[in-house]
Amino acid sequence: MQDVIVIGGSYAGMAAALQLVRARRKVLVIDAGQRRNRFARHSHGFLGQDGIDPARIWAGARQQLLTYPSMRWVEGTASGIAGQRDEFRVILDSGEAFSGRRILLATGVTDQLPDIAGIAGITERWGRTVFHCPYCHGYELDQGRIGVIATGPMSVHQAQLLPEWGEVTFLTNRAVTLDAEQCDDLRKRGVTIEETPVARITGGADVELRDGRVLPFAGLFTATRTEPTSPLAEATGCQLAETPMGRQLMTSDTKETSLPGIFACGDAARAPHSVSLAVGDGAWAGAQLHRSLVWPE
Incomplete structure (x- = not known):
């Protein structure tokens, strides 16, 4: 016993x-x-x-x-x-x-990751270039470009917080609809809002959008x-x-x-x-x- x-x-x-x-x-x-x-x-x-x-x-x-x-x-x-x-x-x-x-x-x-091709590829992006916690991984991105891939309401909080660690682009990915107040707040924090859906993740942490554009980032965050x-x-x-x-x-x-x-x-x-x-x-x-x-x- x-x-x-x-x-x-x-x-x-x-x-x-x-x-x-x-x-x-x-x-x-x-x-x-x-x-x-x-x-x-x-x-x-x-x-x-x-x-x-x-x-x-x-x-x-x-x-x-x-x-x-x-x-x-x-x-x-x-x-x-x-x-x-x-x-x-x-x-x-x-x-x-x-x-x-x-x-x-x-x-x-x-962790339930968003259904996006490549987010857990190249053994493995998850935990290497795709993260959920800026306190755990934000500093090492050296104030580079950061992408936040939305999964729901918590993602807005992530996008508001992450400018402390770099230049942020908020990829809404049809997972969240921002109201005027949220848009204004994000822009005041220097956040770029990108509404084109994500097609896949390539390279280390590059985001290919459905319109063919590729946005390079030092790292990506998503609220699992x-x-x-x-x-x-x-x-x-x-x-x-x-x-x-x-x-x-x-x-x-x-x-x-x-x-x-x-x-x-x-x-x-x-x-x-x-x-x-x-x-x-x-x-x-x-x-x-x-x-x-x-x-x-």
């Missing part, structure tokens, strides 16, 4: 596990090996790790965790959760099963819609909420979901998203999980 079974071994899940093993609790991490930022060569904005390959950050953190004797790591995909608080059972695709008193869902999210990577939470009965960025798990201030004894943290349970925010959320979740074990209600 584990004290806590953490489903998802990326930054949030590991941050939570660290708090728990340092409290000498028995922790099992089940990891399917699908970090959200696996496409990016460098991670930025994470204090002490700025510019480091995210795979190195993950590997170093995992190595540190495994030095704790109460820590166990299993590679696999969780397919089911049964039982109740203090008597949970997690089943893997392989058929293997584990018992735990508490569950922490740190399964992350999947996110969904929990695993269907496990919804299948178990945890409540989800709609946000401007997509669906996420509903949690209390203590990171507990709608089901007693099942907690959630990281991108799947909060917005906005970044490595720093995921680590902080995971650390808080780990402390709250420990408190639930010390003072069970």
